[in-house]
Amino acid sequence: MTDSTVFLDKIAAYYTLGCKLNFAETSTIGRSLLAQGIRTARQGEEAHICVINTCSVTEQADRKCRSVIRKAHREHPGAFIVVTGCYAQLDPEEVAAIEGVNLVLGADEKLDVARYLDLLEHQGQTPHVIRGKTKDIHTFRLSSSSDERTRHFLKVQDGCDYHCTYCTIPKARGRSRSGSIKEIVKETERIASEGGLEIVLTGVNIGDFGRNTGETFLDLVKALDGVEGIERFRIGSIEPNLLTEEIIDYCASSRRIAPHFHIPLQSGSDDVLRLMRRRYDRALFRSRVEHIRSVLPEAFIGVDVIVGTRGERPEYFDDCYHFLEDLPFSQLHVFSYSEREGTAALQIQYTVAPAEKHKRSQRLMRLSEEHLRAFYSSQIGREHTVIWEHGQYNGLMMGHSENYTRIAQPYDAGAVGTISRITPTKMDVSGGFLL
Known part of the structure; x- marks a missing residue:
């Protein structure tokens, strides 16, 4: 050094x-x-x-x-x-x-x-x-952000052993690996000692946690639930085939695991999922979402979708859209497919024109707005635990509740980093938050 x-x-x-x-x-x-x-x-x-x-x-x-x-x-x-x-x-x-x-x-x-x-x-x-060389990457290095007084992002896993046809991440980050529960708990205790209130668990494929340590993601969640001083933990993006009903049930009964799930669907067409080499079908995805709704009816469920991937014929996109129409999610995160050198997707002959990708993206974004407004409307009149965050927006300060509802109140510098029990009474005209 x-x-x-x-x-x-x-x-x-x-x-x-x-x-x-x-x-x-x-x-x-x-x-x-x-x-x-x-x-x-x-x-x-x-x-x-x-x-x-x-x-x-x-x-x-x-x-x-x-x-x-x-x-x-x-x-x-x-x-x-x-x-x-x-x-x-x-x-x-x-x-x-x-x-x-x-x-x-x-x-x-x-x-x-x-x-x-x-x-x-x-x-x-x-x-x-x-x-x-990427194939020689074997070590896991614990990392955490501390850019905000309230929310921290904690890396618990890195790399990915999945080889989806559109993705370069395994080539960039190497094979799946993680830290030990002991060292991760120690880091959360450090964050708590410095006043951190909320921790988001991040990684490339966090549900694959413990592949190199003999532990499981559920073991980690249970250990973190017992860490004093942290108000709540959020689970970052987790693959639907790795989000087991056992994990969902534990979250429903936990003290500190937030009722908030971010699940990558990528396509609601089984034909496209096969082309992507995803490890589930839409029936499994629906079963996970419906199980969340059955045990955590107020949970926020964010869903990732890619539009315009190679092989996504018009009938496949329509299939995806109709699948999503009645799926009880809270918000979509819509991405347009991008060609990446060296990926297996380039071997698929059928391509989608940029204008058509944009059209499909806009349809899904409108569907997302409808679902998000409906979710926020359902949260009006309910009491929420809000952690107030930095930043001022037209005289307002923002915070997120345990189920990721975005709530605003008049700006008060002294409230930043504090916790309030609050009941929103209406939705902002933008539909982006409650007041």
Whole structure:
């Protein structure tokens, strides 16, 4: 490790793209640099070091990463620019060719930024690329974000052993692996000691937790439910085939596990699910959603859907739409399919035109708005436990209830980070929150 005294007056700026997992990892990188004497840049302050944690889930994500790298170079023209994350792992040479980049770190090297700071003295020379092969990534590195006083994102799992035809993530993050329950509980206790109230469990495929430790995701949930000081835990996105009825039933009886589920469907057509090589069919998906509704009728259920994937013929999309129409979800998260080099989906001949993708996306987004308004309407007049968050919006402050209902009240700086029992009386005209 580099001598920390070398960097005592250095300043770092951080840029994070993509998922909450990336935010947790960037925060961990920030803490490691702070331990070396490198503080975070304040608003408008020029940094000596820029760390850019990238995403590569779509071609649009790659373009945005390139744009952010160039922006960092403009805003901090003399900075040592470090680029890491999924884009850096998948295409390190392309990243290294962008003007201003000094160091490219792969997925396994991501959390070791501090170890490579002695390369600062070589700034201006050919960019350094330090990236191992994805197949050699075996270690799990615990990460958590602390960007808000109230909500923290805790990485409990990384990598994925699934090989869906449209996805590059297994190539970017490696095989599924996780930390031990003991170390994760210890980290949640640390977060609680610092005043954290809510923790979101994140990972690439969190339901696969424990593959390398002999533990299970249900074991983890039960252990976390006993951690004092945390108001609630939210389960991040979890595959429907790994969200067992036993997990759902435990959540219904738990003290701290929030009644909030985020489940990737990806398509409501069994034909498309087979083309995607997903590990379930829509009958299983429906059974999971209906079981949640039977034991947790007020739960918020978010569902991911991809439109326009290769092979999604018009009749398959119609099949998907009709499946979703009467599914009792709360909100859809709609994504347009993006071609990714090296994926098996490119072998599927039938393609969907961009205009048709947009049309299908708009139909599902309108359906989502209808369901979300109906869900929010059902929450009016019910008492909720709300944790008030940072930010002011037209004189209002926002918070989320245990079942992820977004609620607003007149802004009060002293209320940030506090908990209220509150009963909303109406919906905002936008339909985006309750008052």
